[in-house]
Each structure stands twice: as C-alpha cells, then as structure tokens.
Amino acid sequence: MSRALEYATPPEWVRLVERRPLELLSDHAHNELKAASTAQAWLLKRPEASALVVRLARVAAEETEHFDRVVRLLYGRGGALLPLDTNPYADALLARSAATRKDRFLDRMVVAALIEARSCERFELLAAHLADAELRALYAGLVESEQGHRALFLDLVREHFEPAVAEARIAELFRLEGEVMAALPFAYRMHSGLVGAEALA
Numbered sequence: 001m002s003r004a005l006e007y008a009t010p011p012e013w014v015r016l017v018e019r020r021p022l023e024l025l026s027d028h029a030h031n032e033l034k035a036a037s038t039a040q041a042w043l044l045k046r047p048e049a050s051a052l053v054v055r056l057a058r059v060a061a062e063e064t065e066h067f068d069r070v071v072r073l074l075y076g077r078g079g080a081l082l083p084l085d086t087n088p089y090a091d092a093l094l095a096r097s098a099a100t101r102k103d104r105f106l107d108r109m110v111v112a113a114l115i116e117a118r119s120c121e122r123f124e125l126l127a128a129h130l131a132d133a134e135l136r137a138l139y140a141g142l143v144e145s146e147q148g149h150r151a152l153f154l155d156l157v158r159e160h161f162e163p164a165v166a167e168a169r170i171a172e173l174f175r176l177e178g179e180v181m182a183a184l185p186f187a188y189r190m191h192s193g194l195v196g197a198e199a200l201a
C-alpha cells in the first residue's frame, strides 16, 4: 500500500528555488551523500541480517551514484559543494518523532521512507516546472530510483513489524511530516518549506 504525503508542495516552490540553482544542487548533493552514508551505517548495525545488508548496500551504491551525477553537474556549472549545514527538515522529523518513539528501527525506516517520498515529490515538481532543461532532465532521471527507495523502506517496516504496529506508526509519522513541512521556512534547499517566501515573490 502506498501512502500520499499530507502536505502538497505548490509548484511556486520551483519558481523560488530555481533562482539559485547552484545552492539547490549543493544541498541536493549533500542529501545524496548523507543517504548513502546512512544506508551504510544501518547495514553495519545489523550485519547478521543478510537480506537487509544486500538491500541497504544497493541503496548506498545508488545514492553514491546520484551524488556523483549531481556534484559533476554542480562543478560543470562552476559551482562548489558548500560546507555541510544543519538540515532543519530532517532534524525536525527526528526530534519530533523521538517524542513518541517506541522502536528506533521502526522510526528510522519510516523516516527514511518519508525523506525519500518528499525527495520524489520535489524531483517530480522540478522535472515538470524548471525552466532549465538540463536540470529538468537530471530530476526526471532520478525519480524512479528514489521511488524504489521509498518502497523499500516501507517494505522493511512491514516485514519487521506486525501490520497494526507498522501501519499505525506509518500513519502517525506521515501526519507529523506534513506538519513539519507546513511549518518550515523557505531556503534554497531541496527540503525547504515556504514559510516566509511571500517576501521573495
């Protein structure tokens, strides 16, 4: 069963982030690298679970390849990988979910699925609405892989937990993600919100 995100990003978000494509690409590159290193870290926590190891190793490899694609495009345009900044979106998701957490692995997998789902939503918007054809192609080319990651993390949740436990926590954290996103300020970043963006319009 797939589940829709509870906050739908309006296409106007693209009009704003596309003003500073190099900042967006740098942030995006960092996200890809973080996704790769996170998948590797989780894999090392459960070395005995061979099916999990194989699937997470594949995610890590794909995210590393995405990083390579994004960072080459960034450098090709004369941009630079900016210093790693805090990530208000991921930080808020982790902090707010921790308040009601019953199982760390369950929450890790659901939050990972949410981050992938939100990335897919943003990539689809960028692929549809960016004025820049090269960037439209980049994002169109990444959607399918991120959809696969979203599905994989939800599969892992459903394989490891009782259906009632899994579905209740998935629903709870999808709701929470919608609240987090609706309250996030705008920034030239992949997972930014729109709060305060009126000033830029």
Ligand SMILES: [Fe+2]
Pocket: 032, 035, 062, 063, 066, 146
């Ligand atoms: Fe990725």
Ligand SMILES: [Fe+2]
Pocket: 035, 063, 116, 145, 146, 149
């Ligand atoms: Fe991903």
